[in-house]
Amino acid sequence: MTSHSIFYGEDRIDFQTVTLTDYPKRKVAIHVHPDGSVQVDAPSETTDLEIEEAVRKKARWVLKHITEAQQQRAQVLPRQYISGESYFYLGRRHILKITEEPIEKASIKMLRGRLEVRCETGNPGIIKDLLRGWYRKRAKEVFQRHLHAQVEQIPWLKSPPPWKLVVMQKQWGSCSPKGKLSLNPHLVKAPRECVDYVLLHELCHLKEHNHSDRFYRLLDELMPGWKAVKGKLDGMAELLLNE
Ligand SMILES: [Zn+2]
Known part of the structure; x- marks a missing residue:
């Protein structure tokens, strides 16, 4: 995931590009997230110039949705980025x-x-x-450290899988069919046990790619109290995801 921006008149549009190697369509897709951030999904062969062009073409639409998202969020949990928060x-x-x-x-x-x-x-x-x-920097360090520690406890795992930070609105992590983990940098705001729970959950997907009984048995073995930890994390989600 890389950061880019373009200018459209006086407005600057910042966006994150997600390069998708196994993207089904050879098309650039633009998403404006509920927090007003913009995500551009692009097949790996797309050049930066092509991506910028695609964003520029839809700039009006993007700006409108950013404004709407920001207005909505301001009503829910206003953050002002000032001392005392x-x-x-x-x-x-x-x-x-x-x-x-x-x-x-x-x-x-x-x-x-x-x-x-x-x-x-x-x-x-x-x-x-x-x-x-x-937060991204901290997340990288913390997740890396925790992943290494967990690998030592998991007999069927020799080394940590490849992983990357991906800002997601509703998910803390995910595991691709190829075994690459995506971890939400916001997760570093959560208690350590919650971080461990999410990492373990995703690591279990390396062996069981769905949420089958076998998957949960695997998770139970590694973290017997995971349900409580999950509940805790769910309860904090809105708070932690509010940037
Ligand atoms: Zn899962």
Whole structure:
């Protein structure tokens, strides 16, 4: 998944490109997610230029849907990216503290229950991007570490499967038929046991590709209390998925 943007008049459209190697249709598909983010699905042979052209062609439609999504979300759970708001990391709430100062490179530090952002500007859009990048980085580290730890406990697995971060609106993870995992970076906001539950669930799909009895038996063996953990995660979903 890679980030791109195009300009349409005065509007900038940021979007993530998802390259699909086993894409059934040779066509670019554009999605505007409920949080206003834009996803472009493209077959692997599509060039960046072709993708940008496809987005530009539908720019009006995309902008309209981004606005609608943002308006709807603002009514549900407004986030303003200002000091005092809380942000989750591994199940713990951290209070955002933004310090505006003339520094070249913005930084984010987690310290005693606080998430401290130092930045040239408190512009909410910029803070939002910084936080998103920070969560992705943390997610990569945490998931990698947990996957390695789990592999050691799973007799039938020699090494962690390939995986990537994919922002999904309703799913924490998925496993492709080829055995590649997609993991939602928002999951790093959830408690560690929830992270483990999702990883184990997806790892079990390497052996059982559906939700059969055999699949659940496998999951039961690896994490006997997974149902409770799942319930906990389900209950936090809206909160954690609200960027
Ligand atoms: Zn599943």
